[in-house]
Amino acid sequence: MKTATPTTAIVAALHDELASVLALMPDEHKQLVGGREFWVGHLHGQEVVAVLSGIGKVAAATTATLLIQRFGVQRIVFTGVAGGLGEGVRVGDVVLARQFLQHDMDASPIFPRHEVPGYGKTRFDADGGLTDALELACERMLQDLPGRLDAATVAAFGLQGPRLHQGLLISGDRFVSTTAESQALQRELPGAQAVEMEGAAFAQVSHDFGVPLAVVRTISDRADDAAHVDFPRFLREVASRYSGAIIEALFKH
Numbered sequence: 001m002k003t004a005t006p007t008t009a010i011v012a013a014l015h016d017e018l019a020s021v022l023a024l025m026p027d028e029h030k031q032l033v034g035g036r037e038f039w040v041g042h043l044h045g046q047e048v049v050a051v052l053s054g055i056g057k058v059a060a061a062t063t064a065t066l067l068i069q070r071f072g073v074q075r076i077v078f079t080g081v082a083g084g085l086g087e088g089v090r091v092g093d094v095v096l097a098r099q100f101l102q103h104d105m106d107a108s109p110i111f112p113r114h115e116v117p118g119y120g121k122t123r124f125d126a127d128g129g130l131t132d133a134l135e136l137a138c139e140r141m142l143q144d145l146p147g148r149l150d151a152a153t154v155a156a157f158g159l160q161g162p163r164l165h166q167g168l169l170i171s172g173d174r175f176v177s178t179t180a181e182s183q184a185l186q187r188e189l190p191g192a193q194a195v196e197m198e199g200a201a202f203a204q205v206s207h208d209f210g211v212p213l214a215v216v217r218t219i220s221d222r223a224d225d226a227a228h229v230d231f232p233r234f235l236r237e238v239a240s241r242y243s244g245a246i247i248e249a250l251f252k253h
């Protein structure tokens with residue numbers, strides 16, 4: 001039986017993030033397709049399909065296609081972590097994507113740098129309405145959650161007063177973990193708020209099928225020489241809680 005609201009895909013990039021979403025689903029059951037575990041069930045009474053995207057653009061594009069073609073989702077919400085690039089985008093902040101770009105796309109000189117061949121453009125848009133709804137959810141989470149994290153975690157990651165940023169999210173098949181590369185990306189793409197490995201692939205597939213997409217990323221590192229150090233601990237102690245709280249706020253209203 002169809003409910004009034006559309007079926008929503010909730011996509012996470014890593015296990016800890018997905019776990020916090022599954023904890024909100026009372027009735028999920030697993031379907032294995034293409035080596036991926038899709039969790040079909042409900043969240044606050046709405047039909048959802050939760051899944052790990054897999055890491056990188058190809059894994060992400062396959063997952064997005066399966067969600068749309070096989071599971072019939074009508075909107076996609078992606079929650080994950082990313083490296084901060086924009087000035088003032090700090091660990092613990094949240095970045096909401098309004099646009100997407102593949103920073104490693106380069107078919108020049110046949111096509112302009114970053115243009116996706118066949119699409120005539122370098123940037124894909126997030127869905128305005130769904131992203132506005134996610135913005136409200138992020139604001140609610142930021143008002144509430146940091147105060148509930150324990151003091152040691154807040155101190156370890158310098159999480160005082162996390163902020164919400166919006167704008168360009170860039171994706172590529174690289175974990176950006178040197179200051180040199182991070183600075184090169186900032187020079188080349190001055191508007192970029194954060195870098196990760198899946199968002200722009202989801203955006204291209206969503207564009208192909210006309211399915212609304214919104215992506216939120218918690219900043220786990222600054223994509224610099226220190227990026228690898230605190231990444232696992234941040235995921236365990238902070239990012240998974242952010243993901244769960246944002247999704248909870250999105251569905252609860």
Ligand code: SAH
Nearest residue numbers: 013081082083174175176195196197198223
């Ligand atoms: N060792 C990790 C894998 C990390 S890959 C593991 O536990 O499996 C990094 C993931 O986080 C990707 O999904 C990517 O989207 C995101 N990410 C976070 N920081 C990033 C950065 N600095 N550069 C690129 N991707 C980043």
